[in-house]
Amino acid sequence: MNTQVIIDASYLAAAFLFIFGLKRMSSPVTARSGIVVAGLGMLVATLASFLYVFGIHGEAQPHLTTNVILAAAALAIGTGWAWWSGKKVAMTAMPQMVALYNGMGGGAAAAIAAVELLRTSAVHETVSLVVTIIGALIGAISLAGSLIAWAKLDGKINGTWRIKGQQAFNGLVFLSTLALGMYIVFGAQGHAPVGLVAAFFIGALIFGVLMTMPIGGADMPVVISLYNAFTGLAVGFEGYVLQNPALMIAGMVVGSAGTLLTLLMAKAMNRSVANVIFSNFGATGDEQQGEIKGSMKPAEAGDAAVNMRYASKVIIAPGYGLAVAQAQHKLFEFVKLLSEAGVDVKFAIHPVAGRMPGHMNVLLAEAGVPYDMIYDLEDINGEFKEADVAIVIGANDTVNPAARTNKSSPIYGMPILNVDQAKQVYVIKRGQGKGYSGVENELFFADNCNLVYGDALKVMVSMIQAVKSLEGGH
């Protein structure tokens, strides 16, 4: 039987399994089986690819043994390293790992394009060449950009790097790279010298670095999501070049899904994607604000805990600060105590809490919080009015009522959790600092708000003790 038919059938199966798997991943009930289904598709497609050895170009025949050994070695090393690193990474570090793996995919797409462009013997069609170049450009940008995103999130690069006229400089690098790409396609008809092809890739990589360097850590969720979409598109385009439907379908599905996710994320921050990439948000956030009335009132952790123990409804608004303090397990222990005492406890998650879309949900899930206690912003915002206590842990801008009321505020218009509408608000905070936007939070000065100062982990421990000693007194 023709091996090509087996390969094609495997790709069809893989495409089906990917889409079916992703579909199952879109509900918490079936999500676990979804990734297994998609994984099966990957296994089928990868194994089938070894059948390529029966249909390779005549010229590559003498190199076959070396190439097969190289392929097996690369598969083993890549899979082994990624498997090991993926198993040991902490949940808080997940966003940078996803960024890293994503960059690798972009790099692989760029590598395919490079091999195609260097294959001097091949006859290149113009359309195919254009697609190769575009895929190469996007893939290389995604590789370099994802690596920078990874380094930033991992704390290897601190702060942002901005120079005067940076956008003009970036534009110049991009246009030069594009011009090189156009020369390779239309000038050299795909038979450009190795040096030019290398220059094209180096230009694309430099642009990826330049584009990501000025973006602050807090905007990384949007950026990672964007590069995820980029890699998907690059893979889809290289799939066209290789006439491989599995790559075309999988790449384009991810490209469009990733684009949508990026837009959703940006919308949750009330900013456009262009604004995230080209503006210097956070650097110029100290414009004069209106006078805020009232004062910050401190509260003891124990008092706050007792107050919650005798409340009938408590809503918790966690932010990334909770995860930084590693307090999510203690928080859930406290929540369980409250639930056992008959208190209705819910978690309210802002779409941009954490460092990746939905990152907070994962961190809470890690602590064992069942997903049906966790609510999205739209679903919970109406309930704050009925809540006796709202407690904010390690969040700031996402609960700032200025986003609703103060038109001059830089965060005006951003959807927020309406914690200020609860009867009593507690904010657990390390100090009196501002959120990443540099905006003072009116919530902290409100009459119904008290601040519990301290490390989130220590505060949770004393809250648990307070409630437990209460139970012991019976």
Add this chain to the structure above:
Amino acid sequence: MDLTVTLTGFVALYIFMLAAFTGYEIIGRVPAILHTPLMSGSNFVHGIVVVGAMFALLNATSTVEQVIGFFGVLLGAGNAAGGYVVTERMLEMFKPSDKKTGEKPAK
């Protein structure tokens, strides 16, 4: 029977268009709670690029092509394997509350 098709011109555009709508529909109705695992899951899915990289490597004729192809497969395999592991680890943690409420009450 000849099953060979060339995926050029309009056929390719149809594939791209339908795939784009599929991706849009899958993500469009997902609750925010699953955004991270799903992003990680879609990150895994584009790890299929490893298959294309293998094709490029197996057909390599020069040392330069072999080196680039080797790194292509290496990176692609890392994308696929890493994406799978972290997605599975995340999804494993999502549990409904009925398993939790059965727990013994704390003292």
